[in-house]
Structures are given as C-alpha cells and as structure tokens.
Amino acid sequence: MPAPNSAASMPRRLIKLPVAVSIHKKPLLVLGLVLAGWQLQVHFPLISAHAAIATGLASVALMCGLWVWWRSRLGQIHALLEYYAMRMGVPFPTPAGGNLLRRLEQRLQRFSEEVIAETAALEYQAQHDGLTSLPNRSLLLERLEAALQHARSRHTSLALFIMDLDRFKEVNDTLGHQVGDRLLQQVGRRLESVLSETDTVARLGGDEFAVLLPGADRERSQSVCRRILAVLERPIRIDELRLRAGISIGAVLYPDHGADATLLMRTADIAMYDAKRKQLGYAFYRPSEDIQAINRLGLSAELGEAVVNDELKLEYQPMVDVKTGRIFCAEALVRWCHPRLGQIPPEDFIPLAEQTGAIRPLTLWVIDHALEQVKQWSDTGVQLCISINLSVRCLQDRGLPAQVQKLVDRHGVDPANVILEITESAIMSDPMTARRVMRRLSNIGFHLSIDDFGTGYSSLAYLKQLPVDEIKIDKSFVSQMDQDENDAVIVRATIDLAHNLGLKVVAEGVESTDVWDLLEMLGCDTAQGYFIRPPLAGAALAAWISSNEWRMEHWTPAPVLETEVP
DSSP states (O other), X not given: OOOTTSGGGHHXXXXXXXXXXXXXXXXXXXXXXXXXXXHHHSOGGGOOHHHHHHHHHHHHHHHHHHHHXXXXXXXHHHHHHHHHHHHHTOOOOOOOSSOHHHHHHHHHHHHHHHXXXXXXXXXXXXXXXXXXXXXXXXXXXXXXXXXXXXXXXXXXXXXXXXXXXXXXXXXXXXXXXXXXXXXXHHHHHHHHHTSOTTOEEEEEXXXXXXXXXXXXXXXXXHHHHHHHHHHHHSOEEETTEXXXXXXXXXXEEETTSOSSHHHHHHHHHHHHHHHHHHTOSEEEXXXXXXXXXXXXXXXXXXXXXXXXXXXXXXXXXXXXXXXXXXXXEEEEEEEEEETTTEEEXXXXXXXXXXXXXXXXXXXXXXXXXXXXXXXXXXXXXXXXXEEEEEOHHHHTOTTHHHHHHHHHHHHXXXXXXXXXXXXXXXXXXXXXXXHHHHHHHHHHTOEEEEEEETSXXXXXXXXXXXXXXXXXXXXXXXXXXXXXXXXXXXXXXXXXXXXXXXXXEEEEOOOSHHHHHHHHHHTOSEXXXXXXXXXXXXXXXXXXXXXXXXXXXXXXXXXXXXXXXX
C-alpha cells in the first residue's frame, strides 16, 4: 500500500478537488490551499513521472477553477446592474451576443449615462419651479450669493426685486386653480421677456416672484420696474377669458439697502408690501418702512385694546341723490388716532384686524356706534340712512346676522335705513358662504351694496343671483372719467347694465364739477366724494346738512329780481 504522503495517492485527492471547490463560496482560495498542502507533503527527491502528471493536472484544475469563478463574478455583476437599473426605473435592454466582458462594458457605459442624466434631472427639479420652470428660491439664493461675491470683489452694485400679484386669490377662488396656474405661467413668460440673459427671474412660491439684476443701479432698476408693469398691464388671454395681472414690486440695491442675501430679501419684502399698500406699482426700500413694519406688529395687539377701550371714532361722508340733490345717506368711516403714532389710515389697520381676527369686534363696534349716531340724528330731526362696510372675514362669519340683529333692536333703528357695503373681492373669496350670510342679512331687512365694483373678477350677471340692491363703482374709474375716455366708457356701461338688472348705482370718488355733470348726464343715481363734502364727525355733518349749504350752492334756483312798480 503506498505511503500516505506518496505521489501515488495524488490522483484520488485530485478527484475530490471539484467536490471541495463546488461546495465553497470562494473556490479559488480552497483550491489554492488544497494544492499547497499536497505539494508540501510530496518529498522533493521522489519527484517522478506521476508527480509531473499530478502537477499538470493541478494546474489545469486551477485554471478551470479560476474560469468558473470569473464567469460567476461577471454574472453577479450583470445581475446587480439589472437590479439597480430596475430600482431606478432606467430602461436597460439586455444586449444580445458578444462576450461577457464586452457586454459588461456596454452595460456599464449605458448605466453611467443614465445615472448622470437622472442626477441632472433631479438637480434641475430641486432648483426649479415645477409649474413655471423658473428658478426657485433655492437657486435664486445661490445666484444671489454668487452675485454678491462678484459685486464685493468688483465694487459694483446689484438689484433685487420681490414681486407679488394683486388679487390673485380672487382668480383662484372665482375661476379655479387651473386658470390660476395658467395665469402664473403666462406671468413667468412675460417677466422673462423683459430681462436680459444675465438676469434671473424666479418663482418663490404661490403668486410671489423675484428678479435678480447683477450690476444694476437705481436707474436701470427703475427702468426694469416700469417695463414689468407695462408688460403685465396688457390683458392675459386664457381661453375665452381676458385677465389683468396687476403686480406690486419691492426693490432693493446692494450695497445701499443691505450687504447679505438674507437682509436684502427681507428689505425687498418690506418694500413690496409698501408698494402694495399704497398701490404704487413699485417702491424702493426706505428705512422708515422698517420701523413702520415693526410698529405694525405692535399695532395688532393695540388695536384689540383700542376697540375694547373705545379709543376709535367714526366720521361720516354724505351721499347725494344726483337727480334731486338730496343728502339721504352717509357712509360710516372708522378712524384711529393712536396716542403715540398719531392718525393711522384705515388701509393700515383694517388688514391687521383681518389677519389677527380683530375684525369681528371692530366691525361690531362700528355698527353699534353708527346705529347710535343714526338714532341721535333722528332725535334732532335729521333723517339719514347709514352705510357700513363689511370685510371679507365678516361674510365668512355665519353668526354675524344674529349679532347685527341684536344691535338694530337695541337702538331701535329700522334695518331698511341701514346699507351694508360688501366688497366684490369679499363675495368672490367664498361665494357659497357669502351668499348664505347675505341672504340672512337681506331677510332681516338690510339693504346690500357691492363696494369697489369693477376691481374684481365677478360680473353683473353673477351679482344678480345675490340679494343686492346697488353697486358702487370704484373711485379709480370715477375720479378721472372727465379726462380719461376709457374710464367714462366703463362707467357708462356699468350704469346701463346695472339699471337693466334693476340695481341702483353709486359713484364714489367724485372730486370735481365736471365729473358730477358727466354722472348726471349718464343717469347715475348717487354720488359720493370730496366735491360734495369730506368726511365729518356726526354732529358736524348734522349741522352742515341743517345749514342747507349744499342745496343753496348747487340746487337753489337763482333769485329772480323783481321790477319795481311805480
């Protein structure tokens, strides 16, 4: 029997090698270890023909093992590529023919191309707005930082605009979000059309946009602002609709208004709200506005205290029947004389009240004191109706009619002598709720009037479905109608349509005799404005009416001189 370590025992050991290789995960390592152990057991001097044959067989086995392992690893790599391609949703057809290495090279090349394209697409999505394809806030800030760095090194300037569409919520609420989205897309294209290739226009979210002008000074910034306003002044056609996208622009300059991106964004936002509040179109940042913005934050708390402590007051502007010249009504206008800040305009604190929820107690305060004033006028022999404004929030408050009913009963005022003015935008912001509240108010006996008509997106046909008695044409169409033919045409068409629908028409903003004469010629029912009288306190208005000054100046016929009889 051959010795255990002799060459004669090698063939049987080699027969066992494929089995050992096949049952291990790392066949190359197993094969190498087995062969090395066998060779150490062979006595060097006893090398013979059998040993040479065994060594050759071992080499062949080693090569076969390497080839099997290599093909297995290539198959695993192919499988992994197909798995990750499926996970990423990458189209990955299986190439036909060719050796494994060539097919692997093709697949790796295709996979890398798809990964690069997918990465670029994800990066684009992360930095651009999905609706308008404009850069988003993230990319704007990135470009703003780069522009600031360039401006610092070159000692140049740059401009940043923050812009917000006017009355965009009315478009969404009235015409639907699909129309609103298409309007935003059109606005984005028009903004791009007035800018150069080095400028950036971005959508920050909602109806808010931004423009970055590297190297721009104040003169170029003003020029771009005017071009933006002009291009958005033209109506935007969406299907059969023609919409106007008014915009308010807040502009800031580096280094005048800030030295870093965060400060410039904040000051531009303050300037934008200044432009919107004052209806300026565009406004550059002013440091005084920063102080006012801080003051407005404090005002929101102080306003509630002013209502509770009865620190507000009402003034009344008379309304005149155009045909007879009779003063039959007065509009109640709330005033706030702040002990520290002085007179605060209603356009400043009314929006604050709406934002903070103080509008309901403020509205009830106004109605309460206005009804009390009507009772006082009646007791002194002055018979006047009262017109009171309701805000957007009021029409969303289903408990308002009951509250107003209690106030009317307490003061003993006939609801038919009370006109409640509701802005067109308030109705269109939530038409269903507004309609319910308006019907309940109408059932109580109040007259309803649509204020600022013509500034929203509703129509007379739609308003006919509501319990409305009259409309008030916005002063923006009335005040210059003697000089602007388009305004005169709009006023005339509105008066004719309203009368055909059985509605009365009030023209507010009458500032001159020429405007009054035109309204009289066009058949307007009621006029209101500084030409008649600026707002007065309740007692002062009663005294002015009692003096008959208005009728003597405008309606009393000239006296006829009597001829002496000799």
